[in-house]
Amino acid sequence: MTVTLTLCETCGYDAAEPEAERPGERFVREVQRQLCASDALSVQRTRCLMVCQRHCAGVLRAPGKITYVLGGFSPEPEAAAALLDYAREYQRSETGQVPFRSWPAGIKGKFIARIPVLEN
Incomplete structure (x- = not known):
């Protein structure tokens, strides 16, 4: 089953530097750089x-x-690695719930919302 990770590329807008590259763009690029060809992750x-x-x-x-909204990451390699590690655990889970003991350290404190499975 393919897991989808949708990332905001416009996060971190700075009115003082409107033309500067945004942290969200750097984060997306770092996640994509670390993505493995074997990952069933879009x-x-x-x-x-x-x-x-x-x-x-x-x-x-x-x-x-279950769907999760996560945020508050830094646009750094360690944060991208933690998110991808969690996404792989999520993919292996039947329900999307990942036991706390399996959470990478960099994912703790990053959850914004947990959305139940939508019934058809």
């Missing part, structure tokens, strides 16, 4: 997730699984 971009207070944000979802 990374998509979006212009805004409306979680501006917790920029460098993403949505992790798959059919029949």
Whole structure:
């Protein structure tokens, strides 16, 4: 089953430097750089997730699984690695729930919302 990770590429807008590269763009690029060909993970971009207070944000979802909104990452390799490690655990889970003991350290404190599976 393919897991979709949708990341905000416009996160971290700075009015003082409107033309500067945004942290969200750097984070998306770092996640994509670390993505393995063997990952059953689709990374998509979006212009805004409306979680501006917790920029460098993403949505992790798959059919029949709980959806998670995460944010507050730094656009650094360690943060991208933690998110991808969590996404792989999520992919292996039948329901999308990952036991706390399996969470990478860099994912703790990054959850914004947990959205139940939508019933058809």
